[in-house]
Amino acid sequence: EVQLVESGGGLVKPGGSLRLSCAASGFTFSSYSMNWVRQAPGKGLEWVSSISSSSSYIYYADSVKGRFTISRDNAKNSLYLQMNSLRAEDTAVYYCARLIAVAGTEMARWFDPWGQGTLVTVSS
Amino acid sequence: QSVLTQPPSASGTPGQRVTISCSGSSSNIGSNTVNWYQQLPGTAPKLLIYSNNQRPSGVPDRFSGSKSGTSASLAISGLQSEDEADYYCAAWDDSLNGPWVFGGGTKLTVL
Numbered sequence: 121e122v123q124l125v126e127s128g129g130g131l132v133k134p135g136g137s138l139r140l141s142c143a144a145s146g147f148t149f150s151s152y153s154m155n156w157v158r159q160a161p162g163k164g165l166e167w168v169s170s171i172s173s174s175s176s177y178i179y180y181a182d183s184v185k186g187r188f189t190i191s192r193d194n195a196k197n198s199l200y201l202q203m204n205s206l207r208a209e210d211t212a213v214y215y216c217a218r219l220i221a222v223a224g225t226e227m228a229r230w231f232d233p234w235g236q237g238t239l240v241t242v243s244s
Numbered sequence: 245q246s247v248l249t250q251p252p253s254a255s256g257t258p259g260q261r262v263t264i265s266c267s268g269s270s271s272n273i274g275s276n277t278v279n280w281y282q283q284l285p286g287t288a289p290k291l292l293i294y295s296n297n298q299r300p301s302g303v304p305d306r307f308s309g310s311k312s313g314t315s316a317s318l319a320i321s322g323l324q325s326e327d328e329a330d331y332y333c334a335a336w337d338d339s340l341n342g343p344w345v346f347g348g349g350t351k352l353t354v355l
Contacts, residue, residue, distance in 0.1 A: 155344070157289075164246060165281070165289065165332050167344035181342050215288055228295035229336050230279040234288045 122146040122233055124216050129238030136206050136242070142199040142216030142235055150194035153177075153219040155231060156201050158212035158240075166212075169201065170219070184210075206242045213237040247272065248333050248347035255353040261321040264350045266333035268314050272345050276336040278316040280309055283330040283349075292331070293318060320352070328354045 128140040142154070156168040169190040170179045178190055189202040199216050217231035249267040256262040266278065280293035291300050293309035296316065306327075308319045316335075320327055333347040 157344075164330075164349040165334070165346045167342060167346065170343060179343050220294075222295070226277060227336075228277045230277075230291060230294040231281075231289075231334070232291040232294070232300065234290065236288050 122218070124218065124233060124235035126214065126216055126235045126238040129214065129240045131241045131243065132206055133244050134207060134242055137202070137204045138206065138240060140201040140203065140214055140216075140238060140240070142201075144197045144199065144218070147218070149192075149197040150174075153221070154192060154199045155217045155219055156190060156199075156214055157217055157231070157234075158210075158214045159237075160209070160212040163212075168214070171199070203240070206240075208242050211240060211242050213239050246348035247337065247345035248335065250331075250333060250347035250350045252348065253351050253353065255355055256320075256323045257355045258323055258325060260323045261319060262323055262352065263320075264318045264331055264333075264352070266316045266318070266347050268316075268335060268345070270314060271339040272314075272335040272337040273311065273316055274314040275338055278309065278311050279334045280307075280318045281332045281334065283332065285329070289332065323354055325354045328352055 123145045125143045132138050153172045155170045171190045187205045191200045215234050215237045217234045221229045277295045281289040282292040283289045296311040297309045306322045310317050330349045332349045337345045
């Protein structure tokens, strides 16, 4: 069974740091790009960051650029998100998601599956 | 404010057909495929429709997707109580703001 399990969330003070992890199983992790998507309480989904299968391509949302760092360890089938200089507006459930990409008449891309999420609360 | 525009709410009675719209621009929906995700209360999002109109295995054929120009739609026919959830559209975006954009989500209520 393809599965993603996040961990590392918790309560942190503004300006603090936190490192999230996502453990993958049931598929060849090293063959897929991975993503972090977050959801603030009562709000919609917001894409945070993407990393290609070999870490060659990395993207960040403007809202986290310069503060968050995405990385992966293919030997450990794990995805990470190092979050520094945290702000109250970073409070959210953070999901990791696998990217599926299929080339056809046009490139089709989608997230599947998603992990269960880990809650990050930034508060003093 | 989300890059893709969805109505915040939709509703229908059991058995009805409901549609949810998703409006974007030439850099996202206009030039890339659209996906839809279903988020049941208290759970993680789940893939519902990919590549505009494809259903993953296990998704009932009551759910269908379509795309035209810079807009997309999700249709749910034969509405059931278990369809009550939040629905999000998403697309790759070719602009410099970031590769992925989401709609703000539509809360579907089954009356």
